[in-house]
Amino acid sequence: MKSTPFLVQTQHLKTACANCSVLELCLPIGLTEAEVDRLDTLIPQRLKVKKGTSLYRTADPLRSLYAVHTGFFKTCILSVDGREQVTGFQMAGEMLGLDAISADKHACHAIALEDSEVCPVHFSQLERLASQIPSLQHNLNKIMSREIVRDHSMLLQMGNMNADERLSAFVLNLSARMSRRGYSARSFVLRMRREEIGSYLGLRLETVCRSIAQLRKLGLVHISGRNVEILDLAQLKAFIAGCHRHGPE
CATH class of the missing domain: 2.60.120.10 (Jelly Rolls)
Known part of the structure; x- marks a missing residue:
């Protein structure tokens, strides 16, 4: 190489x-x-x-x-x-x-x-x-x-969440980190490509794209190109919390 x-x-x-x-x-x-x-x-x-x-x-x-x-x-x-x-x-x-x-x-x-x-x-x-x-x-x-701790959190995501939940957790993580830096927690730009998100989350590109469509359908997150808009931050957090209560599907 x-x-x-x-x-x-x-x-x-x-x-x-x-x-x-x-x-x-x-x-x-x-x-x-x-x-x-x-x-x-x-x-x-x-x-x-x-x-x-x-x-x-x-x-x-x-x-x-x-x-x-x-x-x-x-x-x-x-x-x-x-x-x-x-x-x-x-x-x-x-x-x-x-x-x-x-x-x-x-x-x-x-x-x-x-x-x-x-x-x-x-x-x-x-x-x-x-x-x-x-x-x-x-x-x-x-x-x-x-x-x-970040590594442990990643392992938890990989083991206990389906594709939609992994992407939701990823978006929430970015949201929290942006907020700590004084930026909007609800609207921000992705610096990484979808293939890179998939690699990080252990998902295929087509699965990432399907999950993006599903989160939009649920009224939680709208991702257009690299622009992210969290439509319902509280419900997005509840979506992840529900995953932890009920375990993997």
């Missing part, structure tokens, strides 16, 4: 964590101004990642963790026959690169779904600083724990 060129452009500007719009979702949460300044020194510049470009690839050595400043990414693994399995979608305020901590090399690809910008944090320097700032170590632990 051909490797994709690593085409990341640099922006020679001070990071200024203290002025970041996603500060409350990222590593500096709860840090004092002086501690944020110390963390800021570990991020000499932001990196611009063009749409379709890899930030890192499977088996690349661990050098940095990456806080998504703007944009959207997918993480994926490739099977021996070259098929892609999407393992997650990351947006502003979330971390990339945690997959490499255990083995010191990345276990997946990270690819920008739109023109994006990340803050690279050199991992060995971050470890040293975290040993000196307990609140920073606490934040790092929370971020890693959140990844584990």
Whole structure:
């Protein structure tokens, strides 16, 4: 398989964590101004990642963790026959690169779904600083724990939900994450293709399309192209809750 060129452009500007719009979702949460300044020194510049470009690839050595400043990414693994399995979608305020901590090399690809910008944090320097700032170590632990919980939630979706329920849970997850960032919880744009959603949810493309039509028929969600409109947020939540009460069909 051909490797994709690593085409990341640099922006020679001070990071200024203290002025970041996603500060409350990222590593500096709860840090004092002086501690944020110390963390800021570990991020000499932001990196611009063009749409379709890899930030890192499977088996690349661990050098940095990456806080998504703007944009959207997918993480994926490739099977021996070259098929892609999407393992997650990351947006502003979330971390990339945690997959490499255990083995010191990345276990997946990270690819920008739109023109994006990340803050690279050199991992060995971050470890040293975290040993000196307990609140920073606490934040790092929370971020890693959140990844584990997200993986468990994904397994629950795969095991206990039918196709319509999986897609509903996916839409609700995006809705909640958008809301945390100050965007509309009911109307937003998908950055990923339907094939990528299907790969993530363990569904075929035609099944994803059928579920989109079914959720519209139920008056829950209208998806046109990449535009999502949640028609009844309360009922969409109830739809998922009913799944958990009654179990898989």
